[in-house]
Amino acid sequence: MIRLLAMIGALMTPQAAPNPHLPKPSYDRTPPTLPPTLKPGAVLILSKTNGWRHIEHIPHSNEVIAGIAHDLGRTSFTTENAAVFDDALLKRFSVVVLNSASGDFMTPAQRAAFERFVARGGGVVALHAAGDNSHKAPWYVDTIIGTTFTGHPNGDDHIQSARMVVNQAAHPVMAGIPQSWTPKDEWYSFSHDPATRGMTVLASVDESSYRPGEKLAMGANHPMIWTNPRAKGRVVYSALGHTPESYDDPTYRRFLTNAIRWAAR
Template identity: 75%
Template sequence: MLKTLAMILGVALAQATGNPHLPPKVVDTTPPPVPAGLKDAVLIVSKTNGWRHIEHIPHSNEVIAGIARDLGRRSFTTENAAVFNDRDLRRFAVVVLNSASGDFLTPAQQAAFTRFVARGGGVVALHAAGDDSHKEPWYDATIIGTTFIGHPNGDDHIQPARVVVDRPQHPVMAGVTQPWTLSDEYYSFSANPAARGMTVLARVDEGSYRPGAKLAMGAEHPVMWVNPRAKGHVFYSALGHNPEAYDDPNMRRILANAIRWAAK
């Protein structure tokens, strides 16, 4: 109880003192003007009511928009969560949650997002879109399927590690070259999401970096997975803390594959 209270006070203090990683919480109620003529487009959302990844969001948003363009799809990038309404979401085939964090959807917006996936809409969730700031039960069960417990800090915060593709035959993993070493902030989770029905596509080799005793998951340390139970195609990648990660050829290939796959 005391630890939780201290964490809440710490976040509140950081927000009050203007820490750019912890911007003040904003609840959006008026939808943004969505460009006319969008159909089966890609919605890129980097709304942060939790930890804001100022390191990569500007660059990764541009990279994702460029990938959508290369796939022949228009895109719209916003940090206004009120775009999650039935009218606007029907104009998109895929929602990319680009390190969207915190309690960023109102109950009505969450319900619209739920209906979007239920009618076959695709989701590509990246990095902090899977951290522990996401508490809504549907989001937890449908998008993540496990609980984030931390990542290395200090000198070990960013480390090169070997990413192992377990399902090279899956469309999202098509063309990924191995061996693959990527420098990143490696998330750890309370359990393998496969235990809750997810299909793990890739994992990190713990023997290739230093997770620390409290964050070690053993041989099965997942970093990418899909939800085969959802009506829409849902993909999550825990990778992507650094802007440089989005220039990695394998990462770009996976993002393009994931958007194409999620859009069916």
């Protein structure tokens, strides 16, 4: 009787609503059907999340990225289906944009197809949560990120204005970007400078221009945007892009345009 009453009580107790920022992890097995209008050299936009889901910016940023692809004269395909990481399907694309794709969202076979895509020269533009510490696969960490995310300010300091500084003004990804600009964002910190792992840092954040917090301070070198010159495909990562407004910033849109153009060769 006691057990029965307990079960009835549990059924009657209101259940907490699922947290939309933390969807139940899932793995896609059936590849999507690509549209017949997709042209060679297209842009794949993937925002699959098996980790933290940036519900605030993903819908808007997906639209902005698709618009940039269109302005570059390229068709695009936006999906949350990681089974698109298939050799035959990936051959339709010249660049993959990982738009805050988080968590372990690929099966081993899908990850292997992604590796082959990069090995044969496919480009990658990874944004914001595509570089957080929910990614564990060694190839991904080494090739796409090159460092480990350690956190960001929270509470009242969660979103702050800070001064971005260009480190490599001559790089095509930085073309037309001011030597310094002051966006508002969620400022990621990392365990070490990715340059120590062979990455080329293109832009950094000036820690004196915001409050990183003692445990998140990286010092004089606090990278935000870098490329991986060791990869056969062109790989660029940007830690910026937490808020929807980031994708309306003309400077950040210019960066995204440059990055997609450069990664797509």
